[in-house]
Each structure stands twice: as structure tokens, then as C-alpha cells.
Amino acid sequence: MESLAVCPMEGGALRLYSALTFGSSAPLTLPSSTHTDLDQVFSNVDPKQDSTKQECLCDPMELLQCCEDALRDGAPRFQRTFVHLNQGGGAIRVMQWNILAQALGEGLDSFVRCPLEALSWSHRKLLILEEVLAYRPHILCLQEVDHYYDTLQPALAALGYSGHFCPKPWSLCLDVEGNNGPDGCALFYDRSRFEFIDSVNIGLTALKIPTNQVAVATTLRCKRTGRRVCVAATHLKARSGWEWLRSAQGLDLLVHLENLVQNQDASLIVCGDFNAVPTEEVYRDFLASPLGLESACKELSQDGSSEPDYTTWKIRSTGECCATLDYIWYSRDALRVDAVLDVPSEEEIGPDRLPSFSYPSDHLSLVCDFSFREEE
Numbered sequence: 001m002e003s004l005a006v007c008p009m010e011g012g013a014l015r016l017y018s019a020l021t022f023g024s025s026a027p028l029t030l031p032s033s034t035h036t037d038l039d040q041v042f043s044n045v046d047p048k049q050d051s052t053k054q055e056c057l058c059d060p061m062e063l064l065q066c067c068e069d070a071l072r073d074g075a076p077r078f079q080r081t082f083v084h085l086n087q088g089g090g091a092i093r094v095m096q097w098n099i100l101a102q103a104l105g106e107g108l109d110s111f112v113r114c115p116l117e118a119l120s121w122s123h124r125k126l127l128i129l130e131e132v133l134a135y136r137p138h139i140l141c142l143q144e145v146d147h148y149y150d151t152l153q154p155a156l157a158a159l160g161y162s163g164h165f166c167p168k169p170w171s172l173c174l175d176v177e178g179n180n181g182p183d184g185c186a187l188f189y190d191r192s193r194f195e196f197i198d199s200v201n202i203g204l205t206a207l208k209i210p211t212n213q214v215a216v217a218t219t220l221r222c223k224r225t226g227r228r229v230c231v232a233a234t235h236l237k238a239r240s241g242w243e244w245l246r247s248a249q250g251l252d253l254l255v256h257l258e259n260l261v262q263n264q265d266a267s268l269i270v271c272g273d274f275n276a277v278p279t280e281e282v283y284r285d286f287l288a289s290p291l292g293l294e295s296a297c298k299e300l301s302q303d304g305s306s307e308p309d310y311t312t313w314k315i316r317s318t319g320e321c322c323a324t325l326d327y328i329w330y331s332r333d334a335l336r337v338d339a340v341l342d343v344p345s346e347e348e349i350g351p352d353r354l355p356s357f358s359y360p361s362d363h364l365s366l367v368c369d370f371s372f373r374e375e376e
Helices: 012-022 038-042 060-070 102-107 121-135 148-158 243-264 281-287 296-300
Strands: 082-084 092-098 139-145 161-167 184-190 194-206 209-222 228-235 267-273 293-295 312-316 319-323 326-331 335-341 366-372
Touching: 060 121, 092 121, 092 228, 092 267, 092 326, 102 121, 121 148, 139 148, 139 228, 139 267, 148 161, 148 184, 161 194, 161 209, 184 194, 184 209, 184 228, 194 228, 194 243, 209 243, 228 243, 243 267, 243 281, 267 366, 281 293, 281 326, 293 296, 296 326, 296 335, 296 366, 326 335, 326 366
Parallel strands: 092 139, 228 267
Antiparallel strands: 082 335, 092 366, 139 184, 161 184, 194 209, 209 228, 267 326, 293 326, 312 319, 335 366
């Protein structure tokens, strides 16, 4: 396979990252041949900015244009559209996304049909930021995050988000030479839309025994409506043969969330890579939970009763995997789905599947618009 050229960090990319770093959307005048590493640029961002700055420091649309300019010579981004179910509403836009840990993508996952250049962090971080900027979620739930402190937290803080991160206790990323630390779950929220109430990191157990999987749950108050919502991001055990463990972890998470929702008097949104197809027990457990949960992406089907055909599509050395593993669950009595982002077609994804030069992860992002139902 012929490798495509990866855009160097110049032109639009330099303008993008200088804006994020220095809190200005004005371009930074640098020679066109200058190459700037994103991690070095972000090292100048004050990590306390996330909690002390209450305004958005950068124009997201201008940053998106800079990002697209920097990626202009690469493969085009998927052109996905929203399926609208209700007019108006849309108080909360939620994005769920396993972004693929950098250490795993380059070191352990063995994406045999993906060029190494497409897996480089210098390329992928541009695509990740572009995806977030394209959809502008009010709440962003991420898994396999191993560049939280040096990249995602400072970048999103400059865009007006606050975040919380829960690393895995025994992350496989640490087994990869030159790793950037453990991967984990991250949850960001738009400070202009939400007031922070509380956040907890949860180590998931199975039969009361600690496991390597985690969740982060953050309770927020919507500034527009005054309503409270508890949002959780999680990532359950991967691979076949571990269905029983995923079920145990899911039940443990449901117990934690039930306590949080009752104590905070909040509706609930649960986002995650469950590593479970819809026929698995953990899926049925969430559907039958006393919390009254429903899966938002079922609204993409004609009858509203089945999940998308896939949320991940990859080719590893062990073979091809096309499956639905990612979900956005919500309190059906308290929240209404107003719109759902569609899934790209097989032709758009391409014969080499994911990740690729046009998409940075082996999992698709899921995006849903919610509104609060009127209280009785």
C-alpha cells in the first residue's frame, strides 16, 4: 500500500496550536518551514486554566478552519449528517468516543492495513481535535485516553471545557516502550452550558474483586434549565470469553450510578465502549435496569428498536472485526432524544477500515442531542 504524506506542523496547524496556547485566535507569525511539536506547545498552557478561566479562549469555528487547512492534503473527513427526531430542543449535545490510545495503536493493536504514518500522534491529534470541533459537544466522553494532561486537557480548556480523568490501574499502555502513561476514561463538559456539582472516579469490580476497568461520573447543572444530569464515561473489559466479567462490571457500575442519581436528584447519561454486542448480558442488564435506561442510537433504525450495524470496524492480524460495541444510554423518563449522528457507510470507511488517514480511531464517535422532558 502506498503511503500518503502526513501534513507537517506548519501553516494552519501552527495557527491552531498557537491560538490554543496563548489564548488568542490571531495567527502566530512563524516561518513556513518551522515544525512545532504539539506537546511542546501545550507545555506552555497553565494546567490550572481549566478551573480558573470561565470563558472560551478561542473561536472554535476559526480553530476548526485552521485544523482543516492543516489536514487539507490528506484524506477528507467523513461527511456525516444528523437524523432529526424532534424540532427544537437540543439542550445537551453528547459525544461518546473511544479515541484509541496512542501506545496501543502504535504498539499492541496491530492494525495491519493502516499505514504507520496514519497512526502517528502528530497526525492523529489533529484529526481528534477536528472531530470534536466539528460537532461541538456540550459533554464529551472519551475512552483510551493516554494524552490527557499534555494534549486534550489544555486544548479543550482553551475551548471552554473542564475535564476529569480516571486512569486504569494496570494500563496495557505501560507495557509499550516510550508510552505516555496509562490510558483511561475522560469526561469533559462545556463550562458555558453547565455548572459543576461533583465528580467521582470509579474502579469497577467483579464479585467485589477490583478489575482493571474504570468509570468517571460527573454531576452537572444545566444553566439553561436548572436541571441536573449525572454523566458517566466507562470502558468495559475487551475480547470474547470475558462476557461474564463485562456483565459483572456493568452491574457494579449501575449500583454506583443508582446511588449517585438518587443522592443528586439527577437524570442520567452513560457513555462507553462496552466491548459488548447488543445480544450480550451486560446490554440486557442496562436495558432492564431500574434506572429506566434506553440506548439513544437505536433511534437511527427505522423502528427505533435496533442498534447501528457497527460502531467499530477494523482489520488486525487476527482478522476483521465489524461490530456495535459503543453506546449512549439515557434516562428515558427524564430526557428526550432530538437528533442522532448517522454512521458512515462501508464505502466511506473504505476497504482498509479504521483507523486511517481520514479517521484517527478504530471506533466511530457517537453524537446525540438531548432535551429535558417537562416535569410532571
